[in-house]
Amino acid sequence: MNNYDEMSERAAAMIADQIKHVPHSTLGLATGSTPEGLYRSLIQKNRQDKVSFKDVTTFNLDEYIGLSETDTNSYHFFMHSHFFDYIDIQHHNIHIPNGLANDLEQECENYEAKIRNIDIQVLGLGLNGHIGFNEPGTSFLSRTHLVHLTESTRKANSRYFKTIEDVPERAITMGINTIMKSKKIILLVSGERKAEAVERLMNGEISEDFPASVLQRHPNVVLIGDKAALKKLRLQNEFIC
Numbered sequence: 001m002n003n004y005d006e007m008s009e010r011a012a013a014m015i016a017d018q019i020k021h022v023p024h025s026t027l028g029l030a031t032g033s034t035p036e037g038l039y040r041s042l043i044q045k046n047r048q049d050k051v052s053f054k055d056v057t058t059f060n061l062d063e064y065i066g067l068s069e070t071d072t073n074s075y076h077f078f079m080h081s082h083f084f085d086y087i088d089i090q091h092h093n094i095h096i097p098n099g100l101a102n103d104l105e106q107e108c109e110n111y112e113a114k115i116r117n118i119d120i121q122v123l124g125l126g127l128n129g130h131i132g133f134n135e136p137g138t139s140f141l142s143r144t145h146l147v148h149l150t151e152s153t154r155k156a157n158s159r160y161f162k163t164i165e166d167v168p169e170r171a172i173t174m175g176i177n178t179i180m181k182s183k184k185i186i187l188l189v190s191g192e193r194k195a196e197a198v199e200r201l202m203n204g205e206i207s208e209d210f211p212a213s214v215l216q217r218h219p220n221v222v223l224i225g226d227k228a229a230l231k232k233l234r235l236q237n238e239f240i241c
């Protein structure tokens with residue numbers, strides 16, 4: 001098992017343990033490449049009857065605006081093809097923002113209202129410090145809202161699209177206030193390209209210019225990363241739990 005797989009397994013074990021103790025848990029979920037290993041580990045645990053998702057509710061952090069659920073680049077498609085279609089979760093317990101809603105502002109309000117409580121929120125980390133799609137400059141008080149994606153975020157995510165022009169310019173995202181209400185946060189980081197952002201997140205100033213820095217104020221954040229992503233931190237081992 002390589003370092004990335006160990007990282008994913010460590011996060012999966014935490015989530016499985018939460019569900020074992022609280023079968024009706026609510027999970028906040030992330031997309032992107034980093035959590036793919038986590039979802040593979042949870043699918044394996046589900047297949048081995050080590051955890052059941054039948055009473056679990058999920059809320060995804062974000063969704064692009066303008067992509068249908070069947071568009072292979074939508075986060076709906078990502079979540080079903082990487083996780084939901086392979087576990088025993090009930091479809092009505094899955095919540096992902098609707099990027100095709102006629103009234104997008106109303107969709108943001110409705111989505112925020114549905115989120116009563118999140119037991120564990122899984123987060124990735126954008127290179128510019130974004131969490132979900134909360135870009136630099138987003139208020140720490142923000143709730144679910146519409147966002148114009150920065151060029152750096154669209155460029156980073158363009159690897160999944162034919163050209164950068166195909167990357168949507170807007171998205172719906174849980175706000176920073178929404179995320180910070182979670183009881184527990186698992187922040188997953190992988191790869192050397194994230195090392196700078198991880199160091200700034202851990203040791204930098206708490207500022208809306210670097211949204212992830214707000215996590216320094218949360219009482220229960222678990223940073224789980226591979227050696228490459230954590231290399232700028234002076235650590236006893238490659239995981240912080």
Ligand SMILES: N[C@@H]1[C@@H](O)[C@H](O)[C@@H](COP(=O)(O)O)O[C@@H]1O
Nearest residue numbers: 031032033034124125126132133
């Ligand atoms: N909206 C997602 C974020 O939730 C994710 O954390 C980020 C990093 O993705 P990756 O894990 O591929 O580096 O990408 C996107 O911007």
